[in-house]
Amino acid sequence: MQPLVSPAKAAPGDRVAVLSPSFAAPGVAPEVHEQALKRLEEVTGLVPVEYPTTRRLGASARDRAADLNAAFADPGIRAVLATIGGEDQITVVPHLDGELVRADPKPFLGYSDNTNLLNWLWGHGVAGFHGGSTQVHLGPGPAVDEVHARSLRAALLTGERLEITEPGESEDFGRDWKDPAALTQHGDREPTEPWSWAGPERSVTGRTWGGCIEVVQWILTAGRFPSEPEVLQGGVLLLETSEDLIPASEFGWILRSLGERGLLTAVDAVLVARPPTSSSDARPSAGERAARRAEQRDLAIELVGRYNPEAVVVVGVPFGHTRPQWILPYGGAITVDGAAQRVWADYS
Template sequence: MVEPLVHPPKAVPGDKVAVVSPSFAAPSVGPRVHEQAMRRLTELTGLVPVEYPTTRAAGSSPEARAADLDAAFGDPEIRAVLATVGGEDLITVVPHLDPALVRADPKPFLGYSDCTNLLSWLWTHGVAGFYGGSTQVHLGAGPAVDDVHARSLRAALLTGGTLEVTEPGESEDFGRPWDDPAALTEHGDREPTEAWTWAGPARSVTGRTWGGCVEVLQWLLTAGRFPTDPAVLAGGVLLLETSEELVPARELGWVLRSLGERGLLEAVDAVVVARPPASSPDVRRGREERAAHRAEQRDTALAVLGRYNPGAVVVVGVPFGHTRPQWVLPYGGLVTVDGATRTMRADYS
């Protein structure tokens, strides 16, 4: 039997929540976007954001960022911890964290991308979190907070309950540069989304989630920071998404193949693959090129998953991870992937 995870209690309006930069300090680049995010966080939730020495400090050491995380997890007045953004070196922060603090007073952590490092670390220490919720990207930027993000964020932090994960019908790969005043009032370039692709048997699976950004999962497994027995994922739901690094389909296939050889794909009963970004500020692509990138990733994921676990229910194209609008999803909590009705529900308990 897989041991249940602790689901931290919800905050209530007026509570304090930590806003940290465990990897890259995005507020140092876009302070006005960050300040708008803090205002919107309070308007949306009634919660009071608390910053730490490294929240706005670019180039902070792993030890300093770990000290801020420990301070947040150890402070009884702090009732949740939110990341400003991801990055690429949180893997160097995790060894400096004190697991006794998170076990003594469990509180939800929200983040994605490089924050996969921290979410998986919490998962292995028995505490569930939430995948999604960059304050800099999804709260501070643009003319308003997207509805699906606002609803799932409130459910994660305050209300709990079960929500159907739906398709908002539009998506952007990236927004305006944070140092551009337009970032405060304009979306990035949005386009209509494709229908989700379903594969596997027409059955419903409800299971505990694990996973995250594919590139970071590769780092975690290389560093030996995951249990050796794949059975810890038995009956679970695997979350997979790729970053703005625009991983080629062939490379995605190699990583998924490695997960399959490790036994992780066979262990789960369902897999949820995100709609991937297909362009970035550094790599601009036309509509047809973007569609081709997404299709190649989809087809590669389906082929590898079908080889290692043809009995899994699989859905591709779900709006979480590196996309906006973004759903915040349970990490270690329950998600239902229904191949019969072709619907998905998330439990935010």
């Protein structure tokens, strides 16, 4: 894979940008946002800095890009965090200045629609971190989940190597932000299933690429990925699905397209996140939710095995749209050990 710059870590007391490159969720639920900023400072010692569009609903793509460019250009800002995802960040990317991120690389944290920005940074030779949403993982609930806090500190401050473990519980969505309980209570959590492993019993280490699979499809359609799949040779593919709850069949169609593109053949490992299977509008029974997760799992294992039987596959890792969430390196190194059935992430 192409060499990527790993941005320098911040230090307690440094200023970090908190931006809304997609949806300005803080404009809808400012109380959750304010608690997120307070917890960010408590957990990391970093000082959050807002920009003009952080809370501005309906801000143009050009204005949101201007805030990103300003944050990347400011030598006093040592990291950039997204408040949440959305669905139109693909329109922001054309207004970004690649020279700024190459001149002063900084860690960027985001997931979901922020897959656009992570891929853009990756294309400019700068590694980032898939995960983190101040509005979802810092602001709501009684406290920041321990696995999220550990990986947040590793991504922003320490750069250590951590084993990615199963927290044992998961929620698909939290309390309604308009409900005061959102500030003190988790969403409905349930016990998790063990991760599912497939492929050879070998250990592989590679740089990561991927993200939210629906957004990956948009990126490929827009032609914002190198034409040669060999750029992923020996890498680790990260895949997760969004709160839109796409059917397993659609997940399979997109994954099959990645196989036809040659991306599955190029990588040495594939990590598939535990998918959300319910929302505030639709909550199937526990049995139906388990069946949906199993259907997506089986398709992932079958399709990766069809295109690359030598790839190590693990399904169910909590790094996507469920909570607790691990933040994972994007363009950094992950080790996937199919023999020991363990995963490590290097946050340097």
